[in-house]
Amino acid sequence: METYLFYILAVVTVIGTILAITEKHPVHAIVHLVTSFFSLAAIFFLLAAPLIAMFEVIIYAGAVMVLFMFVIMMLDPGRTDQAGRPGLRQWLLPAILGVIILVSIGVLAAGYVTAPHTSSAITVREFAVTLFRKYGVAIEIISMQLLFAVVGALYLGRRRAP
């Protein structure tokens, strides 16, 4: 049962992501990407990580994509059906990054160890203890960085004297 569900969700995720990349209209691309995030969240849920599944939906589908949507609606993109395909210059960097990711997946897959099979879902407590005990310093650094970003955004968005 879980295996069938996994394959269905995996197909939906991959198709959604491909459509999000190939779609020319930004709003349609967002809808495809949200679909893909949603089924990815369901896959996380099947992998006994409900907390990650919820964060996937709240942060990526619910916050990041909504902000994208907001910006696109504010700045009318105009006629997108006449937009051209990206040329070699635009493809070069993503292609290099893609090759790096594929190679690293290959390296990981060559010496892979099966993940310990967990039948019970990871509790919020375990997650929080790992996050704040083991990676506490990293969390603090990231939150400082976000604070700088907020201050920077406030500075850029302040009302200038005429």
Add this chain to the structure above:
Amino acid sequence: MSYDPIDITLIGAKIALVFFVILTLAAYLVFAERKVLAWIQDRKGPNRVGPFGLLQPLADLIKLLTKEDFRPIGADKWLFYLAPAMAAIPAIMIFAVIPFGAPLTVFGHSVELQISDLNVGLLLFLALSSIAVYGVALGGWASNSKYALLGSIRGLAQLISYELSMGLSLVPVVMLARSFRLSDIVAAQSGCWFIVYQPLAFIIFLISIAAECKRIPFDLPEAEGELVAGFHTEYSGMRFGLFFVGEYINIIVLGGLAATFFLGGWHGPWLPPVIWFSGKVLAFAFLFIWMRGTLPRLRYDQLMHFGWKILTPLALVNILVTGWWLVLRG
């Protein structure tokens, strides 16, 4: 994982029951709203269809179903058709995690009166309510109309802003109950309701859910004086009906959540738990109708200032104070 046929049947029965009750209740909430508003404004309200006008929701449904299904020229076909469903479905789905009664024992099976007791129930609520934004956004955008687009841009900004204060006002509840599981949150209130410890969080949550339902002091996305009908201007027939009913389903679900987080869920003396729960939900629904009958609409800048400069900082201070209090109490 094993699948017991009796368990599956029970879950199916619970889902069917919840669907039926919520949809009927939403239809009658529309009727109740018209009656209560009429009473507040010293009129009679709908009283022609059936005894006391009680069959009015049925008449409205037939009217909506037989209307022309209209799509404006230049509208984005698929998104225009999808958007009403995207507004109504997340609202119904949230009800899956709300415990609406004490566990029962039927034929030797212990039945929880809750569809799914997830250990991240509260986060599922936040996730689905952030997804509900897409119905408003895509509905207005796909209509290819200026009023609808303005309405949905307003709606997007409002829903994002008030989701933040809503989420933050729930953090003290999680700190007190020490769990995201809704049945644990209800169990933690068996002695004393959280509204006693967290009156400020309750008020912030109440204001935020009023904004999330787009109800009157916060109904800027559909302000009829300025934007005709806001994001659903171009919709007709049952597609408009889905937006409309979605709003009332939202009221029921958010009222149920407010009762679960702050008013002890189904806990209460003497009466059976299900009655207590429905009573609390209906009390919230009445409060929302009452607010609509008495309050004027905010201006857009007032709405944004109130959300970001008053509610959010207050919710953050409330979290800090609750944290100190919990640490000092040990």
